[in-house]
Amino acid sequence: xxxxxxxxxxxxxxxxxxxxxxxxxxxxxxxxxxxxxxxxxxxxxxxxxxxxxxxxxxxxxxxxxxxxxxxxxxxxxxxxxxxxxxxxxxxxxxxxxxxxxxxxxxxxxxxxxxxxxxxxxxxxxxxxxxxxxxxxxxxxxxxxx
Numbered sequence: 001x002x003x004x005x006x007x008x009x010x011x012x013x014x015x016x017x018x019x020x021x022x023x024x025x026x027x028x029x030x031x032x033x034x035x036x037x038x039x040x041x042x043x044x045x046x047x048x049x050x051x052x053x054x055x056x057x058x059x060x061x062x063x064x065x066x067x068x069x070x071x072x073x074x075x076x077x078x079x080x081x082x083x084x085x086x087x088x089x090x091x092x093x094x095x096x097x098x099x100x101x102x103x104x105x106x107x108x109x110x111x112x113x114x115x116x117x118x119x120x121x122x123x124x125x126x127x128x129x130x131x132x133x134x135x136x137x138x139x140x141x142x143x144x145x
Contacts, residue, residue, distance in 0.1 A: 002037045008046040011084050013039075014099075022138045023110055027076050029137075030114050035077035036068075037113070039106065044085040062086035063105050065112040080109035100135075107134040 002020045004013045013019060027034045050064055051057045061083065068077040082105055091101035108118075111130050117123040 002034060002039070004039045004041070007040050007042040007081075009041060009043045009084055011041040013041070018138075019103075019106065022134075023107070025137060026107060026110055026134045027114065032074045032076050032114060035075040037077060037110070038079045039109070040079060040081045041084050042081055044083050047081055047083040047086070050081055060086060062090060063109050065109045067113050069113065076110075076113045078109075078113045080106075080113075082106070082109070103135060103138060104131050107131055107138075110134075 002023055004016060006012075023037070024034045044060055047062075047064060048058070048060060051059060051061055054066075055064065063083070063086075064081045066079040066081075068079070069075070082102075084102075087102050087105055088098055091098045094101065108127070108131060111127060111134070112118075116127050116130055118127040
C-alpha cells in the first residue's frame with residue numbers, strides 16, 4: 001500500500017491514485033513488488049531535524065528515504081520524507097513547475113528503495129536517467145487514463 005501523510009504542514013497531493021499506480025508501474029518495471037511505502041510531506045525544519053537525528057547531517061535536503069526492505073526480498077517497503085519547502089525552492093531554482101519537481105523527488109525516493117544510489121557521478125547519471133524514464137512513463141500513463 002502506498003500512502004501519503006503530512007507532518008508540520010498542511011499539504012494534499014493531487015491525483016493520488018494516478019501517482020500510486022505510477023509508482024507501482026516503476027517498481028514492477030524493476031521486477032519488484034510494492035509493499036508498504038509511506039510518503040510524509042513536511043517542511044524544512046522537520047526534515048532538517050530528521051537529517052540531524054538519523055543521518056548526522058546538519059543540512060537542508062529535499063528528501064530522506066528509510067529503506068525497510070529485507071535482503072533477497074522483492075517487496076519494496078519504506079518511508080520517504082519530502083520537504084515541500086525544498087521542492088518549491090528547487091522548482092524555482094531550476095525553473096520547472098512545482099509539480100514536475102515534486103514528481104521527480106517522489107520517484108527519486110522509490111528509486112532509492114529499489115537500490116539505486118546517487119553518491120558518485122556515475123550513480124547520479126544512472127539515477128537521473130531512471131528519473132527521466134519514470135517521469136516519461138508518468139506523463140504517458142496520465143495521458144492514456
